[in-house]
Amino acid sequence: MKPSRRGFLGSVGVGAAGLAGAAGIAQAQLAPSRPQAAPADAEPFYGPHQAGITTPMQEQLYFASFDLAAKTRQDVVGLLRAWTEAAARLTAGLPASQAAPDPEKPPADSGEAAGLNPSRLTLTFGFGPDFFSLNGEDRYGIAARRPAALVDLQHFPGDELVAGQCGGALCVQACANDPQVAFHAVRELARIGYGAASLKWVQTGFSTANKTQGTPRNLLGFKDGTMNPSAATAAPVVWAGAEGPAWMTGGSYMVARRIRIALEHWDRMKLAFQEQTIGRQKASGAPLGGKTEFDTPDFAATDADGNPIIPETSHVRLAALVNNAGATILRRGYSYNDGANFVAERWPPWRQGIEYDSGLFFQAFQKDPRTGFIQLFEKMSRIDALNQFTTHTGSAIFACPQGVQPGRYIGQGLFEPA
Amino acid sequence: MKPSRRGFLGSVGVGAAGLAGAAGIAQAQLAPSRPQAAPADAEPFYGPHQAGITTPMQEQLYFASFDLAAKTRQDVVGLLRAWTEAAARLTAGLPASQAAPDPEKPPADSGEAAGLNPSRLTLTFGFGPDFFSLNGEDRYGIAARRPAALVDLQHFPGDELVAGQCGGALCVQACANDPQVAFHAVRELARIGYGAASLKWVQTGFSTANKTQGTPRNLLGFKDGTMNPSAATAAPVVWAGAEGPAWMTGGSYMVARRIRIALEHWDRMKLAFQEQTIGRQKASGAPLGGKTEFDTPDFAATDADGNPIIPETSHVRLAALVNNAGATILRRGYSYNDGANFVAERWPPWRQGIEYDSGLFFQAFQKDPRTGFIQLFEKMSRIDALNQFTTHTGSAIFACPQGVQPGRYIGQGLFEPA
Secondary structure (H helix, E strand, C coil): CCCCHHHHHHHHHHHHHHCCCCCCCCCCCCCCCCCCCCHHHCCCCCCCCCCCCCCCCCCEEEEEEEEECCCCHHHHHHHHHHHHHHHHHHHCCCCCCCCCCCCCCCCCCCCCCCCCCCCCCEEEEEECHHHHCECCECCCCCHHHCCCCCCCCCCCCCCCCCHHHECCCEEEEEEECCHHHHHHHHHHHHHHCCCCEEEEEEEEEECCCCCCCCCCECCCCCECCCCCCCCCCCHHHHCCCCCCCHHHCCCEEEEEEEEEECHHHHHCCCHHHHHHHHCECCCCCCECCCCCCCCCCCCCCECCCCCECCCCCCHHHHHCHHHCCCCCCEECCEEEEEEEEEEECCCCCCCEEEEEEEEEEEEEEECCHHHCHHHHHHHHHHHCHHHHCEEEEEEEEEEECCCCCCCCCCCHHHHCCC | CCCCHHHHHHHHHHHHHHCCCCCCCCCCCCCCCCCCCCHHHCCCCCCCCCCCCCCCCCCEEEEEEEEECCCCHHHHHHHHHHHHHHHHHHHCCCCCCCCCCCCCCCCCCCCCCCCCCCCCCEEEEEECHHHHCECCECCCCCHHHCCCCCCCCCCCCCCCCCHHHECCCEEEEEEECCHHHHHHHHHHHHHHCCCCEEEEEEEEEECCCCCCCCCCECCCCCECCCCCCCCCCCHHHHCCCCCCCHHHCCCEEEEEEEEEECHHHHHCCCHHHHHHHHCECCCCCCECCCCCCCCCCCCCCECCCCCECCCCCCHHHHHCHHHCCCCCCEECCEEEEEEEEEEECCCCCCCEEEEEEEEEEEEEEECCHHHCHHHHHHHHHHHCHHHHCEEEEEEEEEEECCCCCCCCCCCHHHHCCC
16 A cells, blocks of 8 residues: 555644653654655655656665565565555655554664655565575565576686675665665565565765766766666666566666776776777767767777777777677666775785775666676676676676556566456 | 965966977866855965864865874975965865976876866865874974873774774874865875875765754764864863963864665664664654753653653763763764675664665864863763674874964974974
């Protein structure tokens, strides 16, 4: 059921009355959250597709991967139902629960988002390989329904994966224009999931896409996303169709990769080298040999010596649709800044010291990772010149089910096929 | 000298001309940064006080502590001069350097803030104990000029300090409404400081103060800062005067404490217990026994059993000015979210698992820490009920010199007394 604001306000009235005599220390309840919420500041939760995939990017990401501790299929369904109901409320700018405050119970909502707008919050749910079976055990009787497209990602050249930044049975991607709103949403879902789902790893990120007129820049200082499908062209790239299970029709597969970038090293490279690595001009974003950002890259063009203007190993050449038999993805990555820690570079400039643990939390959405991210990255992981500066430390894949309608719960078609 | 936008645009013209024949791969230069910058979006850099102290809080913090590798006093002065010039440019929304792009050199600016507004960026500099002497060595001939108020912080009860989150010779506090702008500013200053100053530790943070009409809420879900001095009353609390060295007149002392909060534990406490811990109502922010947020707490009020309505160990009672012989501080803290990691609670509810590494990066500014933070926290660290949920893992103190005038550099009065 879609919680109505009227129902919520009603419950507040009950709460205030019920607590009137309660010891004088908790007369008040959390005020109706964000009463000034403008509809323009809330993203729709219900629909044929989950929000947060083709939704224009927000400023902040808080991504959480969970292990499942639920013992039974019924527990999992209960979790998904509770998460769906809470997500509908949270994305509308309401507290996670409409329970009346009770001084003798923990607050029904942790409260840090009270008074804030919805901030375009979206909550996107995904099921990882461990959701369907764990260590070969079919815990919830759904192992046979694991989609073929939800493959186990192979080890790619250069991977330096840290277990604590990989995998998971369930994911929640919270995106919002306010970090406190995104944090609050994950925190509430984790609270609701207590005992059934436990945090495995989390990742914050930020983007300027919501603030920049044109293509936003990543931490390399280059425009990032020039060749991304537009809202108009994304659908055939992103949404799974009749080729897979019905519950994934209108869903999408997410590949997430935590990519640390050696920014200090990159910053000491010549401008020309940076541009040859990317295959674009740093200032304008134009492909090398072109004049403006959206010029079609001329991969056949050569210089006076016969060398390609856009180098064979440049990032843009390897990522280009035209060079990848039609493989394509929707990128929806956020830069991350996880502080700084010790790194020893055993190569020039032989530097050692505290370096940024920063880079890109890359997220690709596609209808099938086998013809999307995997096809692209099998080549790029071997010869992309940018690999000199990047290290993939985290990796995960999730099947994000179709959108949800009022009264239903996320992934219902998986547990209750028509 | 204050760099003028006219001068900057002029240099771009020169750059474009000079590169016209340059191999076809770097014809363009970084476009004039953030041409749409509205004056209202830039905070003034020059003035009697450094910005970022009584400046209304921005949405994002990126704090960096540096060790000094500079060998000579001249090198330190050179660093401070270069940082001052860059800070004046960065806070105006300009690239760190006005050098013309040269394809054969690393870019003069890493570029990720190109196209973004100044976003109210402030850069606040501070000198830590290690600035004046390191391991007893007076490296720069200024040991005798260390202000008496720049004390070494003692070990407080409950401190669980991690070396990698403590201390430092120099700090840069970057605050802005955009995390990419704040990150960019620190990155550029670190680049400029290469060889003279090296990153020691960093901390990100966020606040909703810029978005909330009233007092913002912290991650405990409570309003935080109700008793903070207002812009009108902060001056006598914050700014050092004639009692110390001339270069600190109009400056301030910063105490920074990284406080991890056991949010999962807190979230499972009853509402009434949370309110007694803080001494305020969660929803309204009113002091217990009061009706609205700005009611004066009645510390003498007792209930029918003679117990104080505002408990003896409540946070608000211990922090209140009236209970601390006039000790007061300006709090300018940011919530932090550093992901999640493993915690084993060896007490009820005996939980172990992945928990948020989140809490508050507390910053106090005051004219003298001995009568400010230290006096307050000596008592609070012993008996504040909130200590059950908080752990101080980082600690640092810095003397933030007076503001800087055009043509001068930060801290100049320390090196060149009048």
